Amino acid sequence: MPELPEVEVVRAGLEPAVRGARIVSVSVLDERALTRHRGDGIGFEAALTGRALRGAVRRGKFLWLPIAPSGGDGPSARAILGHLGMSGQLLLRAPGSPPERHERIRFELEHPDHGELAVVFADQRTFGSLAVDDLIPTSDSAAAGFGSIEPLVPGQVAHIARDPLDPAFDDDAFRQRLARKDSAIKRVLLDQTVVSGIGNIYADEALWAARIHPERLARDLPTPAVRRLLAEVRAVLEKALAEGGTSFDAQYVNVNGQAGYFAHSLNAYGRTGQPCPRCGRPIVRVSFTNRSSHYCPRCQSRRSVK
DNA sequence: GGAATAACCTGGATGC
DNA sequence: TGCATCCAGGTTATTC
Numbered sequence A: 001m002p003e004l005p006e007v008e009v010v011r012a013g014l015e016p017a018v019r020g021a022r023i024v025s026v027s028v029l030d031e032r033a034l035t036r037h038r039g040d041g042i043g044f045e046a047a048l049t050g051r052a053l054r055g056a057v058r059r060g061k062f063l064w065l066p067i068a069p070s071g072g073d074g075p076s077a078r079a080i081l082g083h084l085g086m087s088g089q090l091l092l093r094a095p096g097s098p099p100e101r102h103e104r105i106r107f108e109l110e111h112p113d114h115g116e117l118a119v120v121f122a123d124q125r126t127f128g129s130l131a132v133d134d135l136i137p138t139s140d141s142a143a144a145g146f147g148s149i150e151p152l153v154p155g156q157v158a159h160i161a162r163d164p165l166d167p168a169f170d171d172d173a174f175r176q177r178l179a180r181k182d183s184a185i186k187r188v189l190l191d192q193t194v195v196s197g198i199g200n201i202y203a204d205e206a207l208w209a210a211r212i213h214p215e216r217l218a219r220d221l222p223t224p225a226v227r228r229l230l231a232e233v234r235a236v237l238e239k240a241l242a243e244g245g246t247s248f249d250a251q252y253v254n255v256n257g258q259a260g261y262f263a264h265s266l267n268a269y270g271r272t273g274q275p276c277p278r279c280g281r282p283i284v285r286v287s288f289t290n291r292s293s294h295y296c297p298r299c300q301s302r303r304s305v306k
Numbered sequence B: 001g002g003a004a005t006a007a008c009c010t011g012g013a014t015g016c
Numbered sequence C: 001t002g003c004a005t006c007c008a009g010g011t012t013a014t015t016c
Helices: A004-018 A041-048 A171-179 A185-189 A200-210 A223-242
Strands: A022-028 A057-059 A062-067 A078-083 A088-093 A103-111 A115-123 A129-137 A152-154 A284-288 A291-295
Touching (some): A004 A088, A022 A041, A041 A129, A171 A223
Antiparallel strands (some): A022 A103, A062 A078, A103 A115
């Protein structure tokens, strides 16, 4: 389940491989991997073949590879936009390597320093997708995301909020947004237009660390609780990033196909019935908007939040 | 306009 | 052993 740390691991792995590389060929094997693309597979291949890439950028769970303009100079006008969904993988492979299981799209690249290589987009559940999208100015004129200094963001990502690790993330604006939200705090944490990069795993972990019940109304949280929550969100994301992300199965791996280790550090998510690491009371799991929420009923009281 | 819900999808786990 | 059912969950369109 790729959330911010997992996508950042992928971005960091792709960056040196794609920066300055030229796309020699593109093979769309399954057009379901282009649900975000306005056009068909043939058009996708034609739009990218022969073009050069400038790097890898991420905002929240979205990442994109800016495409150099045909002249080579000036700002990029378009990018390859990607979202991994639930089970998407971007893998670096040797040119002509055997097809991956669930391989959907393959790029053959020529890099001035690394030579020939392949970037493979594989996706078991086909919730992820790639697209060619136009870049537009960011609403706040700040750099679009991690890995870029340009204030240009794919149009499909313009509505996505900045993530808590982004230097341009506005803590006060986030707090004010929460104060107007008549929804459970966990639902708000999962709303990518409010704060991006957080999914079910890290929402549960951050709420556990901040001792906040997932069904507390966002607007009822006092300012100190919001500050504590933001601090714990950042701490959880940074720790997961340092450990290479969370892998429960083969659904999340880095660009080399390796799993992350953060699953060993989880305190609440997926630990139903196991003792809370803080107080020892069993972690409970409740159904929550077609999802699961895991929390400690003692540490995360529905009332006493300060 | 804001909030809640359903649908998309595949494969592993579980129960019979 | 084989079949049916459930579950995982990010995003978005639809509904309320």
